[in-house]
Amino acid sequence: MEPARHLAAQGWGLTIVPVDGMGRVSAEAVAEAVRPDTALVSVMLANNEVGTLQPIAEIATQLSGSGVLLHTDAAQAVGKVAVNVDALGVDLLTVAGHKFQASKGIGALYVRQGTPIRQILFGAGHERGLRPGTENVPAIIGLGVAAELAARHLAQPGSTLRDRRDQLHGRLGAAIPGLSLNGHPEDRLPNTLNVSFPQVSGQGLLAAASDAVMASVGAACHAGESAPSGVLGAMGLDTTRALGAVRLSVGWQTTEDEITRASDALIHAWQHLATGG
Structure with a gap:
């Protein structure tokens, strides 16, 4: 919400789509809110307070062919439910490591090939030119191991x-x-x-x-x-x-x-x- 409000303060158009009484947004409401000049739709995969899962794949279907990019914040969902970028149909997906037992301060951004993206931090060309600064290798390894362990938990029968x-x-x-x-x-x-x-x-x-x-x-x-x-x-x-x-x-x-x-x-x-x- 805060980055969106920051962009609005800079002059970008911002549309906030309401949710229902269970905290869920409808894919149809998102599609109806899209304008000819809409650049990005961002919907969290799982709400961090009530846990409600959003219909991201349905939203992706509604947006198909519109040229609008779809981002989902999957920080709260990864490690608790199965998350697959192709099944969701998203262009961008963010992950926070400490939400599934990696260390604090490490995260990941998935960018689908061909998605236009520009850095907001400037300096050296680390991480494909998107985030300057020496990589925190131990934390990155920890994120990978945590993801492997989470996948094993999710593969076990029952919940x-x-x-x-x-x-x-x-x-x-x-x-x-x-x-x-x-x-x-x-x-x-x-x-x-x-x-x-x-x-x-x-x-x-x-x-x-x-x-x-x-x-x-x-x-x-x-x-x-x-x-x-x-x-x-x-x-x-x-x-x-x-x-x-x-x-x-x-x-x-x-x-x-x-x-x-x-x-x-x-x-x-x-x-x-x-x-x-």
Whole structure:
């Protein structure tokens, strides 16, 4: 959003396509928003707060033959779901290594052959002239190894991530009347659970459960902000429900015992704050 707003401030035309109540944009709405002078469409593959998956392949089909470039931010999706640039039909795709257990500070940009692209950093001709500066070889190797390990996890039968996520959701829902799921119930990341706790603020709840649970009320990069999430606002959630939202994530190493401890801590914190019990 911020790079798009920066371009708009420089005089570029910017169209923001709205999402539905589950955080999903429609391919048809994207196509209808395209103008004769549109240069680029950018849609995240998976939302980083509610986990909703976007219909990137459908959008690519809608844009086919228009000459408009399609970029997707796949940072949140890689390592959790299968990601294939040809199946998606994108021209550009970005990856953040720390989202799938590579080190912080390393990422990758996929550029389909023939896609026009110009550098925004200037200097030496490293990385095909797009990003000057000596390459961080250990981090690059780590990114490759992390990608190999992620591919092995995704190739295993069943979905440990989804099972752990659903176990957590089930335990919370059984004990907390009025718990609300935020995001698409099916088309979402298998590791992400965004729920609104009734009668409490998400920040207050996490503070009360901080001895046992490490989580955030929204995007980690906006941790500490008390205003309702812009993502939940775009989905049309009212202020009370948005302020009660918490984003919970599980990982490949998360155990059933950890799910039990975390859910018990959250339930106890909610009971203490909401009912005084």
